[in-house]
Amino acid sequence: MPKNKLSREELAERVAVAPFHQWLGLELTNMDEKGIELTVPWREEFVVNVELGYTHGGVLATLIDVAADYAIAAKLGRPVPTIDMRVDYHRPAFQGNLIVKAQALKLGGNFCTGEAQVYDEKGKLLASGRGVYLSVPLG
Amino acid sequence: MPKNKLSREELAERVAVAPFHQWLGLELTNMDEKGIELTVPWREEFVVNVELGYTHGGVLATLIDVAADYAIAAKLGRPVPTIDMRVDYHRPAFQGNLIVKAQALKLGGNFCTGEAQVYDEKGKLLASGRGVYLSVPLG
Amino acid sequence: MPKNKLSREELAERVAVAPFHQWLGLELTNMDEKGIELTVPWREEFVVNVELGYTHGGVLATLIDVAADYAIAAKLGRPVPTIDMRVDYHRPAFQGNLIVKAQALKLGGNFCTGEAQVYDEKGKLLASGRGVYLSVPLG
């Protein structure tokens, strides 16, 4: 795996640009040569099940996609469009910060694969998955 | 495929309960024995790319998951927890209403499969995918 | 969706070249502008569960991948390398011919999506899934 092309400051800035990332409250809280970590504060609007109070799977899917993308962006120097993504749900995500870790799995000249895991504050694995991203140089 | 167990009014009510669905502005705009249709008004917070103005893939992933789930809910009489889901991205989703169609693919006693498609207002296919849902009777 | 670039004879010939396709006994039994159909005779070596006699999921996964690829090949004029693929298993596949149908879902200049369904001789849906294929011109 090649070295990172973006510094932590540069990546944090890139993550912060998108309105949807701002709404989610995404913050880059760690980054090294192995991958990145995002922290996401809980929002009431995340909830799908009012009685039990757990977060919508779509929020977790979004976090998997974003984190895997930016783990690749760290290596390539730019975020990349998602070709497809998949999420496995392991446990309900109750109220509390979410910690998302992601790693580039394979960097190719045409497409790249990244994977990500969503944890609760106690380190329990809530969801995990992968995205495939287009890295063909744009015309 | 069995007959629907929920009426359109009942399903619309169920969809409207979740805070995340309310934030997304989901509305059940059609339903028959073959499947359901949700309409989603555009929101500025959906945007991932400010220059080009297109919607975050996580929003589209959410819509695939929700719609496939409620297509199954129509048949089973209740929404079901997502085991896993996958999305293919076909075209960028620019500003405008999103129309989401979904169908139950297979109803089983242990798990169910549903699929969904996200279209723009002109009927262009933007994203499509599938979810697998747990239908084991709970405790 | 554009018109087919390969005739049924040309596609049948292409399918027959690969040693693994020969081992599987794949035969192109139908093709029109909407998609293709392959028929696969049962083989004893397909079995995973000796007591119940049903076919290995890996065989069904292979059929999904091949069929979706050749549905795209019919449109593009050549088979394309698989980027990733996913299969949902709906019912066990007992002894008997397998019929596989596939359709190109989206043709793009960088990547294409296809989907496929595996049926038993009575038309029961056994498995279905999708593949994403690289269509960037090589070299």
Add this chain to the structure above:
Amino acid sequence: MPKNKLSREELAERVAVAPFHQWLGLELTNMDEKGIELTVPWREEFVVNVELGYTHGGVLATLIDVAADYAIAAKLGRPVPTIDMRVDYHRPAFQGNLIVKAQALKLGGNFCTGEAQVYDEKGKLLASGRGVYLSVPLG
């Protein structure tokens, strides 16, 4: 993650029963509390591309499914039916032994998730993926 319920001998025996596993030449070559390793000798019938001589993606998909399943079987004491599976292809698999490693990711009372990686003899990652398996007690 709980301790293994099957010994290496017991698991090796289980793997060897299925006719399709025999045809593939699957051999359990390692196993510890973290996961399992299968080794697969090359067969001419695996080939999809005669000119370049690389193995069919369906063979790699099969290996992902089998290995993830048996990594879970080691923990649960029995193999489990596949609900769905996904494979990412990273590099072509040329002639030579294939080494497949797999780990149980999450064991649940209703369903389990496992993941697997296929390597060539030099340790290059060729494909990787996941399966979701039904663990509801039968009958």
